[in-house]
Amino acid sequence: MDPVTIDTTKIRMTKRKPETALEKLEDTNLINTLLAAKDREGFILLTTIDQAMNWGRLSSLWPVTSGLACCAIEMMAVSMAHHDIARFGMEVFRASPRQADLMFVAGTVTKRMAPRVKQLYEMMSEPKWVISVGSCANTGGPYHESYCVLKGVDNIIPVDVYIPGCPPRPEAWLYGIIQLREKIKNEGYGAKWGLNK
Amino acid sequence: MNSAEELKYLLPNSVVSVGVQTNKPQAVIRKEDFLKVAEKVKELGYDNLSVITGVDRVDRIEVIYNLFSYKKKQNLALKVVLDHRSPEVDSVTSIWKVADWLERETYDLVGVKFNGHPDLKRILLPEGWIGHPLRKDYDMNTEQFVTIGEDGEDIVSPDGSNLLRRK
Ligand code: SF4
Numbered sequence: 451m452d453p454v455t456i457d458t459t460k461i462r463m464t465k466r467k468p469e470t471a472l473e474k475l476e477d478t479n480l481i482n483t484l485l486a487a488k489d490r491e492g493f494i495l496l497t498t499i500d501q502a503m504n505w506g507r508l509s510s511l512w513p514v515t516s517g518l519a520c521c522a523i524e525m526m527a528v529s530m531a532h533h534d535i536a537r538f539g540m541e542v543f544r545a546s547p548r549q550a551d552l553m554f555v556a557g558t559v560t561k562r563m564a565p566r567v568k569q570l571y572e573m574m575s576e577p578k579w580v581i582s583v584g585s586c587a588n589t590g591g592p593y594h595e596s597y598c599v600l601k602g603v604d605n606i607i608p609v610d611v612y613i614p615g616c617p618p619r620p621e622a623w624l625y626g627i628i629q630l631r632e633k634i635k636n637e638g639y640g641a642k643w644g645l646n647k
Numbered sequence: 648m649n650s651a652e653e654l655k656y657l658l659p660n661s662v663v664s665v666g667v668q669t670n671k672p673q674a675v676i677r678k679e680d681f682l683k684v685a686e687k688v689k690e691l692g693y694d695n696l697s698v699i700t701g702v703d704r705v706d707r708i709e710v711i712y713n714l715f716s717y718k719k720k721q722n723l724a725l726k727v728v729l730d731h732r733s734p735e736v737d738s739v740t741s742i743w744k745v746a747d748w749l750e751r752e753t754y755d756l757v758g759v760k761f762n763g764h765p766d767l768k769r770i771l772l773p774e775g776w777i778g779h780p781l782r783k784d785y786d787m788n789t790e791q792f793v794t795i796g797e798d799g800e801d802i803v804s805p806d807g808s809n810l811l812r813r814k
Contacts, residue, residue, distance in 0.1 A: 562773060565795045565810055597780045597787060598772070605811050 500638030507551070507577065508634040510539040511627075514550035516570060518557030521584040524617040525556045533620040538627055547573040552630075555609075558586040558593060559600040571607045579634070581626055582609045585616045592616065650716075650723040654691075658684060671713070673724040681727055682737040685712075689742050692716045693723055696743040699750060701734075701757030703783045708734040710759055729759065738764040756781040773801030 517525055528535055535541055544550040547570050559567055571580065582603050585591025593599035603609060610633060613626040648656070651665040651672035661680035666673050676684050693714040702709045712725040727736050738761035739746045750761045751770040758779035761767055769776065773793055778785045792807035 561791065561793045562801065565793060568810065569795065595787075597785065597791075607812070 504635055504637055508631045510542075511552045511579070511630075511634075512542045512544050512550050513540060513552040513554055514547045514570065514574065515543040515545050516553065516556075516567075518555070518559060518563060518567075519586060521556040521586065521617040524620065524623070525554055525583070528620045528623045533624065535624070535627065538631070540627065547571075548575060550574055551578050553578070553580050554583055555580060555587040555603045555607075556583045558591075559603045559606075561598050561600060564600050564606055567603065568606045579610045579630060580607055581611045581613060581630060583613045583615075583618060583623065583626070585614065588612050588614060650691075650719075650721050654684070654688065654723070657691075658687060668724060671722040671724050673711075673726055675726045675728065678727045678729060678736050681725075682739065682742075684725070685739045685742050688714065688723065688725065692718045693721075694718070696739070696745050696749065699746065699753050701753040701759050701781065703731075703757060703781060705731070705783055707731055708757065708759060710734075710736060710753060710757075712739070734759040735762055736760075737762050738767075740764055755779070758782060773803055775801075775803040777803070 517523075527533060529541060529543065540552070547553075551574065553571060553574065555567065571578070580603075582588050586593060586599070587603045590596070590599050590601040594601060600606065611626050611630045613622050615622050618626070649667075649672040651662075651667075651674040654674050655662040655665050658680075661677050661684050663675040663677055665675070693716045695715040695717060697713045697715055700711045700713075702711065708729045708731055710727050710729065714723045714725065715721070716723070729736060734757075736759065738750055740750065740761075740763070747765070748770060750759075750764055751767060753759050754761060754764075754767055755769040755771050756779055768774065772780070776791060777789075789805055790807070791803055791805055792810050794802050794804070794809050796802045
């Protein structure tokens with residue numbers, strides 16, 4: 451067989467100006483977004499609204515008031531004026547899980563407390579996030595060999611961000627909160643498909 | 648003469664031995680006479696029972712009562728040595744009211760039975776927990792989980808499928 455040769459003279463290098471309505475639409479990025487959404491059988495509207503929703507969610511994360519052990523003392527320090535989580539819109543610790551979208555699991559999850567923590571998590575309305583704070587909530591920590599402590603809160607509820615430390619310093623909390631904001635920013639269809647950046 | 652020696656002088660037959668443990672005078676009491684000795688000690692002015700501890704020494708179980716007198720500003724520790732298989736001692740709730748909860752705690756974690764206690768049941772762990780965890784022979788290999796029942800009561804079971812996430 452003859453080797454394939456390409457006649458380069460036939461390739462038009464200049465881009466034609468869009469003339470018809472369809473060509474004009476193709477020229478914008480919107481058509482690509484719509485086509486990408488159509489390929490994935492997804493929700494076209496959500497891809498663009500997601501961004502706005504994520505912004506709203508991450509700017510007013512309200513944690514539920516719940517502390518389990520010594521790490522909860524550090525949670526109080528974080529919420530006070532010196533470290534000031536009000537700048538993330540998070541200073542409103544809600545007394546009811548129905549009004550909260552974030553749970554800090556701050557402290558030792560004992561066997562007896564575990565079903566209560568799970569219930570609290572289930573009572574929170576969607577969307578909801580969990581930050582596990584301290585070695586106790588992450589793995590059992592100092593009480594890993596104990597008869598009455600759960601070996602990590604991720605055994606009972608899903609966790610988004612783990613903050614190590616015993617207890618973690620407030621700076622570590624703030625870093626963890628920033629990681630969660632980063633995560634929320636990248637949620638939804640738009641971000642998943644590489645659109646809406 | 649410290650407070651334990653004073654007790655030995657007053658009740659020579661009931662006090663087995665005296666000594667000092669972590670700077671506190673300590674008297675080892677015969678368990679049959681324990682209630683009688685406790686009454687005497689209360690009369691001597693030891694009005695505050697601060698803590699009751701149970702210790703598993705593998706061949707025996709010791710129960711230690713830490714007392715303090717506000718009048719004399721003195722400490723005294725009473726100790727009874729019990730049989731490991733069936734640790735039983737008389738309750739002192741009739742003498743010190745606080746012993747109610749302290750004895751329940753010792754019962755819960757070490758498994759000492761206090762005869763004459765008005766309401767001897769677990770205080771920290773939920774009812775239905777198997778074993779007394781501060782015993783040296785406590786089985787650490789079977790995990791026990793707690794779930795909440797219909798009426799909000801705790802249910803203990805080795806099967807945690809209601810609680811744990813499916814992975
Ligand atoms: S991680 Fe450390 S500070 Fe936090 S609850 Fe556990 S023991 Fe306390």
